[in-house]
Amino acid sequence: MKILYTTVAILPTAAAFSSFYGTQSRRHCSPSSSLQPEQLPFSTVVLSSSFVKESSVDFDVNTGTIDSDSVATVAIPQQQQQQSAFQREEEQKRSYLDDGFVFGLEGSGLDRPKGKVSQLVVEGDSLETTNWQRAVVWGTLLGHAGFLTTAFVEMLQVNHGNVGWTMLQSVLLIVSSWILADFGSGVLHWSVDNYGNGRTPIMGGIIAAFQGHHSAPWTITERGFENNVYKLCVPFGIATMGLLSYLTGPFATFFLTVFCVLEILSQEFHKWSHMTKSQTPNWVDRLQQVGLTIGRKPHAQHHLAPYDGNYCIISGVCNPMLDQSGFFRRLEHMVYKMNGVESNAWKLDTKLKERTLQGNYKLID
């Protein structure tokens, strides 16, 4: 059990790891009141300029013209104009790799397209499934099948060859792992949605993919299976399972292998929840109906800014309990108290931040 707890702890550690890199982003997201003029948005710089003298502007309502003399009084110094133009250019150049970049935040330079349009937001990303991705995914799943079979045989030995009892134990392990994996997918999703950026070591690719998904939610439906899940084969792959299997016994290995396979498949379950019924086979609809995989409606709730709830994407069974108890707000408050890093959800919704800091962790429907 000690090892099991260690494994579960890997996920929150990822959040803490990411939050370290988020520390720098805090500097870019201070309230406007504390910003220097050169940090203010373009329009604010213009309006706050001491050169604006509204009372001296003569606007002729009949002709719709402004007195040419008064135009001179609202002129912006050339240096300031250049500075503002430079700033606009800089804002447009900011990418998901930069500190403080939040997908969906105004000025991120990335607008969410209207309708079901797929859009690639991460550099080097492609919708095409490569042979390398196929090899990584099927190699990993084959390896995990090996861990599972070995663990089952060893469980059988422990049970002195009692097949029925071993089968029952296996079912219980699969069910409990399915529930814990859903919780794990929520913690992972929350951490990568809210902290870090594309340059964060190890998790950077996953962070960029998850955060970019909010700006281009339909893109996932265009991906093939291997293209969609291969990134998760790194944290939940053979190296991780090899170590865990070495450190634990057959029962924990069985449980953890199911856990890792489900975390890898979570992106595929997630993809199905974005597809229409006409795009998925009947058995996928049935899996969603019985609650084994995340449904379309519950996941659609996550896609409402500021993306502050319904993080679990395996079955979604843990979502109501986690959201109603304010679990993620508590974690965000703890992270903020530890190192002052704000979650992206707070940056997108300052009222959510205020409520959380007041200890009001409930989500408003």
Ligand SMILES: [Zn+2]
């Ligand atoms: Zn998300």
Ligand SMILES: [Zn+2]
């Ligand atoms: Zn989604």
